[in-house]
Amino acid sequence: MDFFIQLFTDPVTFWNSHTLLIAQIGINSIIASSMFIVLYSGQLSLAAPGFMAIGAYTSVLMDIDWHTPLALNIAAGVVLAGLAGVLVGLPVLRLRGVFLAIATIGFVEALRLGVILNLPITGEGLGLKNPTADPLGGVNMVLASLLVVLFLMWRLTKGRLGAAWAAIRQDELAALSQGINVSRYKMIAFVLSAVLAGFAGGLEAHLNFFVDPGDQQYGVTRAVQILTFAVLGGSGHFVGPVVGAMVVTTLPWIFQQAHDYINVVTGAFLIAVIVFRPQGIVGRGGLAIIRPAWWPHRNRVRAPSPG
Amino acid sequence: MLLRLDKIQRHFGGVHAVDGVSLEVEQGSIHGLIGPNGAGKTTLVNVITGYVPFQSGHAWLQSDKLTGLPAHRIAALGISRTFQNIRLFKDLTAMENVLVGMHTRRRDDTLAQLATLPVFRRDERSRLDDARALMETVGLAAKDIGGRPAGTLPYGDQRRLEIARALALRPRLLILDEPAAGMNPSEKQGMRELIERLNDDGLTVLLIDHDMRLVMGVCKRVAVLDFGRKIAEGTPDEVSTDASVIKAYLGTGGDKAVASAPGASAVGEAEPPIEAAADARPAAEPQTAILEVEDLTVSYGAVTAVRGASLRVAAGEVVALIGANGAGKSTILNTLSGLIRPDSGTARFDRLDLTTAKPSAIVRHGLVQVPEGREILARQTVLENLELATWGRRDGADTGQAHAGRASIKAQIEAVMKRFPILSERRALSAGTLSGGEQQMLAIARGLLAKPRLLLLDEPSLGLAPQMVDEVFAAIEEIHREGTTILLVEQNALRALEIADRAYVLETGQIKLSGSGDDLLHNPAVRRAYLGG
Numbered sequence: 001m002d003f004f005i006q007l008f009t010d011p012v013t014f015w016n017s018h019t020l021l022i023a024q025i026g027i028n029s030i031i032a033s034s035m036f037i038v039l040y041s042g043q044l045s046l047a048a049p050g051f052m053a054i055g056a057y058t059s060v061l062m063d064i065d066w067h068t069p070l071a072l073n074i075a076a077g078v079v080l081a082g083l084a085g086v087l088v089g090l091p092v093l094r095l096r097g098v099f100l101a102i103a104t105i106g107f108v109e110a111l112r113l114g115v116i117l118n119l120p121i122t123g124e125g126l127g128l129k130n131p132t133a134d135p136l137g138g139v140n141m142v143l144a145s146l147l148v149v150l151f152l153m154w155r156l157t158k159g160r161l162g163a164a165w166a167a168i169r170q171d172e173l174a175a176l177s178q179g180i181n182v183s184r185y186k187m188i189a190f191v192l193s194a195v196l197a198g199f200a201g202g203l204e205a206h207l208n209f210f211v212d213p214g215d216q217q218y219g220v221t222r223a224v225q226i227l228t229f230a231v232l233g234g235s236g237h238f239v240g241p242v243v244g245a246m247v248v249t250t251l252p253w254i255f256q257q258a259h260d261y262i263n264v265v266t267g268a269f270l271i272a273v274i275v276f277r278p279q280g281i282v283g284r285g286g287l288a289i290i291r292p293a294w295w296p297h298r299n300r301v302r303a304p305s306p307g
Numbered sequence: 308m309l310l311r312l313d314k315i316q317r318h319f320g321g322v323h324a325v326d327g328v329s330l331e332v333e334q335g336s337i338h339g340l341i342g343p344n345g346a347g348k349t350t351l352v353n354v355i356t357g358y359v360p361f362q363s364g365h366a367w368l369q370s371d372k373l374t375g376l377p378a379h380r381i382a383a384l385g386i387s388r389t390f391q392n393i394r395l396f397k398d399l400t401a402m403e404n405v406l407v408g409m410h411t412r413r414r415d416d417t418l419a420q421l422a423t424l425p426v427f428r429r430d431e432r433s434r435l436d437d438a439r440a441l442m443e444t445v446g447l448a449a450k451d452i453g454g455r456p457a458g459t460l461p462y463g464d465q466r467r468l469e470i471a472r473a474l475a476l477r478p479r480l481l482i483l484d485e486p487a488a489g490m491n492p493s494e495k496q497g498m499r500e501l502i503e504r505l506n507d508d509g510l511t512v513l514l515i516d517h518d519m520r521l522v523m524g525v526c527k528r529v530a531v532l533d534f535g536r537k538i539a540e541g542t543p544d545e546v547s548t549d550a551s552v553i554k555a556y557l558g559t560g561g562d563k564a565v566a567s568a569p570g571a572s573a574v575g576e577a578e579p580p581i582e583a584a585a586d587a588r589p590a591a592e593p594q595t596a597i598l599e600v601e602d603l604t605v606s607y608g609a610v611t612a613v614r615g616a617s618l619r620v621a622a623g624e625v626v627a628l629i630g631a632n633g634a635g636k637s638t639i640l641n642t643l644s645g646l647i648r649p650d651s652g653t654a655r656f657d658r659l660d661l662t663t664a665k666p667s668a669i670v671r672h673g674l675v676q677v678p679e680g681r682e683i684l685a686r687q688t689v690l691e692n693l694e695l696a697t698w699g700r701r702d703g704a705d706t707g708q709a710h711a712g713r714a715s716i717k718a719q720i721e722a723v724m725k726r727f728p729i730l731s732e733r734r735a736l737s738a739g740t741l742s743g744g745e746q747q748m749l750a751i752a753r754g755l756l757a758k759p760r761l762l763l764l765d766e767p768s769l770g771l772a773p774q775m776v777d778e779v780f781a782a783i784e785e786i787h788r789e790g791t792t793i794l795l796v797e798q799n800a801l802r803a804l805e806i807a808d809r810a811y812v813l814e815t816g817q818i819k820l821s822g823s824g825d826d827l828l829h830n831p832a833v834r835r836a837y838l839g840g
Binding site for chain 1: 356357358377378379380382383387388390394395396397398399403406407408410411413414415416417419420421423427472473475476
């Protein structure tokens with residue numbers, strides 16, 4: 001309770017004492033947006049941690065070895081993650097549903113266990129020290145990036161691209177019959193998602209003095225956590241996964257009185273949300289559920305917001 | 308010619324789904340495509356629209372070659388379609404569905420979107436006006452339903468919305484796959500008017516439907532498919548009197564085929580006078596029946612499949628229930644088995660109320676259905692399929708003689724295998740490798756293991772080659788001789804009428820005729836129930 005009391009009565013102290021949490025929420029929200037794009041186009045891809053790893057290691061290694069500026073490091077990570085997205089997407093995007101999920105998990109694990117834990121350059125499982133990290137200063141950059149990402153999501157889902165994605169998610173065959181190049185639009189979504197994940201990975205690495213190649217960071221555990229953001233928040237509207245990321249990331253603080261039983265309590269909470277709101281916290285109809293009644297909103301007939 | 312197909316071939320494994328079909332659709336016409344179940348109509352449409360590749364042949368849309376193009380390119384060239392089982396984007400609003408249809412003629416606005424340029428708003432406004440106009444064209448009020456998720460619209464509106472979405476593509480050719488399926492007569496009339504109106508505006512339509520009244524009424528030319536081949540083409544009048552078409556729809560009689568049976572009358576031969584229809588005196592319904600159905604009405608959501616059907620089956624009879632596709636035959640059987648609950652009416656088997664009893668209780672009572680399409684477990688062996696059929700049986704369990712019970716079940720399995728020797732030969736093979744006829748035998752054998760007093764057979768001859776049909780029907784007759792009462796649903800009407808004591812003719816959910824098998828065999832009204840006219 002203290003957590004919320006402080007948030008509302010003394011936001012400045014809250015900000016100062018929880019900066020790291022806020023930064024992590026921002027990072028997770030960007031990753032959740034990456035998940036949103038693939039889910040919105042009907043692809044159950046769990047590849048995000050792999051692309052995050054690519055973004056993170058690229059950026060940190062460039063910093064250590066070449067001392068290049070941060071912006072360039074992250075940009076390089078983003079580009080590499082995008083390229084990896086193309087290479088991974090070409091073979092796996094023929095798969096659907098749970099088969100796609102398994103194939104992308106295969107990519108994540110092959111990258112982590114096969115490459116990262118074996119290459120001398122990535123520290124061979126011991127991780128990498130990142131001396132130039134800036135945990136507290138990075139938060140502004142993270143939140144600014146999140147705003148840009150949310151704006152992009154909002155605009156992309158409104159246009160022709162978003163309409164095509166929504167159609168593919170609903171029924172690929174029917175989308176084909178409307179002249180939509182299904183495999184192309186799925187590829188666009190997959191690569192865009194990889195790019196966002198790479199970006200989030202680079203940002204996250206900048207917040208930590210140590211790049212940890214563990215499972216909870218770049219492995220299946222992280223993939224499941226990211227999927228939880230989207231499922232809990234609702235994947236029909238771009239705000240959903242971000243809300244999910246906020247809730248899931250904050251849960252340990254909300255339930256801190258549970259001490260040793262904190263995992264039990266958070267697990268029960270997640271189950272309760274899914275049972276009572278299977279469409280996610282932000283369900284279909286976008287923000288209707290959390291929008292105050294007096295807020296002006298356009299007639300839905302006029303608003304072509306897919307999803 | 309707008310659409311030209313030249314010797315299109317499509318095989319699935321050994322099955323010739325489309326076998327050398329050539330077809331020409333004239334610009335501005337409404338062209339019908341009909342054929343019995345499994346004739347290859349939908350496969351042909353899937354081939355034209357690029358969903359499934361074809362092995363050989365050529366296809367052109369005017370001067371554009373369709374051969375080898377992916378589906379989205381073919382759509383962009385101007386072939387748009389609706390689906391047999393509606394495929395709207397269910398969670399998108401009605402309006403959004405139509406907007407998606409404009410994909411190919413909408414410029415890529417991603418960058419304009421990101422920059423939130425005003426050009427987007429202007430384009431969007433014109434698109435919305437366009438979509439609204441399309442919805443009005445197909446008879447939907449955009450104002451009222453435009454904002455509703457497509458999946459929540461009434462059935463008839465969904466059909467219309469799918470057409471609006473297809474029109475949004477501005478197609479040169481519109482393919483309608485069973486647009487009137489499941490509609491009531493007035494909705495069908497509305498659909499017919501819509502198709503004619505679209506055609507008057509210059510749209511070419513390829514229409515597939517089982518409702519002969521619709522197809523024959525609206526089309527200028529009709530092509531008929533059977534077993535993947537085009538067996539006839541011509542005006543509706545020519546086609547509906549064509550001997551091979553009648554044969555394809557009504558089936559062929561076996562050795563007992565009578566010269567005056569509708570399937571036997573060749574082209575040019577004098578048809579039996581229509582007045583003969585009046586001769587169909589209803590055969591005396593049995594006084595004591597084990598199955599009594601009164602005034603049964605069944606619907607799926609907004610679609611009424613069976614309207615006030617009444618029928619009776621007495622012990623020891625073979626009763627046939629015949630009618631065209633979509634007439635409601637299977638719905639009646641599924642209702643009797645307790646799989647569907649009726650809206651109104653009664654159905655009793657002995658003293659058991661079939662409208663409320665659990666399906667498992669109905670089976671235990673001795674009413675057993677062999678479902679359409681066999682529904683065998685393809686990956687299990689033949690023997691496992693039969694053993695699983697006895698799973699729920701507890702012979703001897705209550706008297707403490709479980710061992711003897713198991714032995715008796717084993718003996719029963721051997722007994723049905725003796726009746727269908729082919730199953731004994733194939734007992735260790737997985738059921739999916741059996742031929743269609745053998746699978747049907749297996750399905751019937753499985754039904755027999757439930758010890759039926761009344762056996763419901765749903766389309767036992769579906770998709771079978773003629774010799775196989777003979778074998779299946781011989782087996783049915785033998786089962787009947789051994790004392791099992793049978794209610795038989797068949798598309799192959801002549802064949803069913805031959806072995807039936809009595810029969811009911813079902814048309815759009817209503818029982819239109821009933822009588823003894825022999826009477827109906829000679830009744831031209833039966834042909835009309837299938838082919839319209």
